[in-house]
Amino acid sequence: MEQQSNGDARGTRPVRIANCSGGQMEPGWQMRKQASLGQVDFITGDWLAENNIAQEATAMDAGTGEGFKKNAWDGLQLSMDVIAEKGIKVVINGGGLGPQNLAKRCQELVDKNNYGLTVAYVSGDNIVGRVRSSLKESGKLPGSFQDMSGNNHKDATFTADQVLACTAYLGARAIVKGLENGADIIICGRVADAAPIMGAAWWWYGWSDTDYDRLAGSFLAGHIIECSAYASGSNFSGFTRFPMETFIDSGFPIAEVEQDGACVITKHEGTGGMVTEETVKCQLLYEIQGNVYLNSDVKALLDEAEIKEVGKDRVRLSGVKGRPPPPTTKLAIFFKGGYEAQNLANFAGYASRRKHKLYETQIRARLEEMDLLKSFDILEFQAIGNAREDPRFMFESTTYSRIFAQAKSPEPLSALKLLLADNTQQKPSGLHWAQDMRTADPKSFYVYYPCIMPQDEIEEAVHLLEKGGKTEQSIPCTRPPAYEYFDEKRDSYDPVNPTPLESFGPTVSMPLGNIVIGRSGDKGPNVNMGLFTDRAEIWEWLRSFLTLDRMKSLVGRDWKDEFKIERVEFPRIFAIHFVIYGILGRGVSSSTLLDNRGKGFTDYIRAKHVDVPKKFLQWTWEEGDDDF
Template identity: 35%
Template sequence: MASRPIRIAGASGSVSDRRHAIASFAKAYPSDPVDVIICDFMSEVNMTVAAARKTEQQAAANDAEPNPFMGAGPAFEASFLEALEPALEDLAKHKIKVAANAGNADTEALYKHVCDMVKKKGLDIPVAWISGDAVLPAINTALKEGTSKFKNVYTGDILSSWEFEPIYAHAYLGGLGIADAFSQGAQIVVCGRVADASPVIGSAYWYHKWERSQLKELANAFVAGHLIECSTYVTGGNFSGFKALEHTKAGWTDLGFPIAEISKNGAIVITKQKSTGGVVTIHTCSSQLLYEIQGPWYYNSDVTAVLDQIWFEQVGPDRVAVHGVQALPPPPTTKVGLTARGGFQAEAFYFLTGLDVAEKARMTEDQMRAALKPFSDKFTTLSFGVLGSAAPNADNQNAATAVFRVFAQARKSDDIAPNKFLRPVIDNIMQGYPGSTFHLDFRLGIPKPYYEYYVTLLDQSKVAHTVHFNGKDTVVPPPTVTKTFAERQPSQPTANSQVDLSKFGPTERLPIGTIVNARSGDKGADCNCGFWVRNQDEYEWLKNLLSVETIKELLGKEYDTSRVPKIEVDRFELPNLRAVHFLFRNLLDRGAPSTATVDFLGKNTAEYLRNRHVDVPVKFLSRGKL
């Protein structure tokens, strides 16, 4: 079996991904076989929501008073069942394995639903589930014993100083539980918070019968997992070179899902399902590689991948080989995300059209601050902003319109009740700017709960990573060989060998995105952003242009020096990708579940920065714009 590479299909990148991929891969097996289908359903947003649901379900079972934070629905990701059900017959027929981290905060309940679904169809598909990611008892025990203060990895604060009470804690598990379940005979493995790439690590580990000591192979599988974990992000989704996709044979309306081929020695080729849209190129792979990393060291519970020498090779149409991945042992700790009830939030919108948008926005903000003053001392957040801009001399009214947004948070629902927020906001209309118009959907102005999220580290020895299969519970031990890393990754403020930018010749003031690709994403309160170019001389220009100080200037008002915690910037280079990567610490406020920004996932930071103007060498423009 293991004489050929394992073929692992990436069939879901989030809870909101399209749900046809599992069935499509399974049906296509005779002409395009895959060994394992993996699905990533977890994010910090749905983790916090599911944690609250699970906590309230437990309280309800104990006849506790209902809490307004209680949301409808299960504490696992039900959309996985929608994706799985139509695939079951073909999965059974072709013996394709499936690993999915859709269990969220109630993996056992998801396991029971999958078993019932399989049984009702009369199929022989053995199912296992993984536990151990729910670690709040371990956190509380360590606090009581004084063995850890659980420092926040973003702010440096300790947990005892957090003003919120944790209700749940997800630990990020590695992939060896999945490998063990497959080895025992499971065909479908459902997990909670295993790390995004862990299903690929576990699948390759099982298939090739690797050992924990084979760090190079594990690191390559980890990178392969990172490349396909977000499904079509590696085939053209969220790709700054997206315009070229429109003119491909299959167009851009139905991007194909990816496949990672991993050999016994760890060699990787990224491809995609046959006869589907999208592309797999050096640049789509560079885009996904630069997403969500935080420096040259990329951590998983099973291995640390070292990325600064990685490079890609186009070995065929829609086939990219991965080279240069180095390996170190995993850290002794694993990441943990704690959820707490944060409070309530509400927002409302006005439309600003035509001339004088900035003045109209300033007038509206002044009026609303005055109207909200009797109540805003109870708000924990109150922010105003303009989304977009009005196009000059627009030929239609929509193009001439920008959106004014007012956003507020408070600890108690009553402190942000309609009479204290929404009513004063809409009552302002008759004294407003010319054309004053508010959005008639008032539902966003009604208080709704939000959650706070705290990220820390827990010793892997405190995690009860367990496989449940066929009536047997198997404990997955933590790694015995680990490496303790510095709290901050290496940062290089400027290029090592400085080059005078004038050597690149005459320039034209243009958006940097005219010739530079970029990709960004969120990790808690941090936002990362990688920039890369197509040619070596462009890279010499890029790495000399983009110093830490220059990127702060390009961030503009987003680099708010008054913010607490302080925004900091780390930088490192990936020369073989012709890339420069930045980590913007605390740029996203408190992270996706609670931030006041509309770019709560950090994905538009790259596009904002690509639109910032710099002096672009004219000689690069003759090669064609992106």
């Protein structure tokens, strides 16, 4: 099919927005695939997460980076010829802390090849200078900022010199302004993950900034596709029901956003993976905040969201309602946290748990003798895995010990590594070390400190470049015309009028995952998790069974009384959503957990054995062969 130019098609049909990246490791050739394999109007990409802004700041300070994500630049170099030929517009957040640097690289490429494209970049998100100045002058953050770190950062203090980066989450306003003024490629820094998709649809239809239902719909379209293949087969907990070959190379998603903000999620024909109601539901429930999802431009209400298959690899999302945005936006501060190390060792066979305990007791005793225990901010001895009873081969008998340590200086961590070496001949039986011991060497880490700040204090603008890379025009952006305060006490409730569980008849014990799928992720120190069934017949049992207390019990020994839990229902899609506050500690890079982003949490809960009504057995599916 011949591409219809943006100028001819704008507003007359759904805008086709193809996303090419969901994280900093996404390879550049995925952008070229999205541009080449079929008709699209926009390519968007999300390369930023709450951890890699600090990485870019560290690289810039060391003189080894320009602030932007390398893979984003790779994608632009690989794809620019196709983008120019087909008239595709590009909006990405891969500019990181140096969007102007990446924009200038793009302009050099445009000039060299006479592509005739207009390049722009967005500013206003980077406010590290203001934060450092306030800390120097008063020892505090600016007075209008609100600390959202909770108990996970109750002892955290940092100075201006320790602050690595500070970025406010922008919306789509500068993107729209850039497109209105002729930009073909817009490089952003820390805009919200969905903002590139929102901005594309907003401009395409010429919506006003009070078209809240439409904006909210495009916001959720962006939310669905911004994690790339997560909407089209990757990270899909229901994969066991399908041939494994389906998921070897999942095609990346496309959102066809309609005039009213509803959308159809699809992918290029002939690519792997799949787009189904289940894959889209999983992504809808991923990393949201409950039934109200906040954004700088709109507040999205998800209670009436509907997801319906309308064709092969075509799923329609509708029913999202919008309200004015809150007067504040999310603010991510990163500061130097000190040093950390991981010491890994394996234990084989008999009495593994007792071996782990002896190992910990030995090491703590030696540290106490050396007067080093108080030198650690964190020192955890973690026993990972369980040895199988009557193992069939050695891997089934192997667990490993993870000693996770953090300190303000590297010396205690180096001393710990040396101590473990000195203790080699006194080790418990069955201990064998990993070949690669580099994780035991001290390395610096940073801490993510979440806040919110008033939107009206942001000075956002879009800058259009001219040939040679100089700024031809800088266009300031207005703030939202109206705000609506959001009650920080979010909806949370147990099932209303639940059906007594005994009324469902006899039960059988099995993994919850045999009848429920879902997805989980991180929101700083918190885990969010959505679980759902694909059967109306099971929904009433599921909502009656999965109470707040039930979830606490399923979390098991990982639950602590200091955590807080919220629960809401989405009956139109047979889903229940939970947020567990504080379970990731300080979150992301400074979390002590193996699963420091909560990605595996849903499948942990799905592995729990629960009493399921026997009458549902006709709709269960099994895990598959566990041999490997």
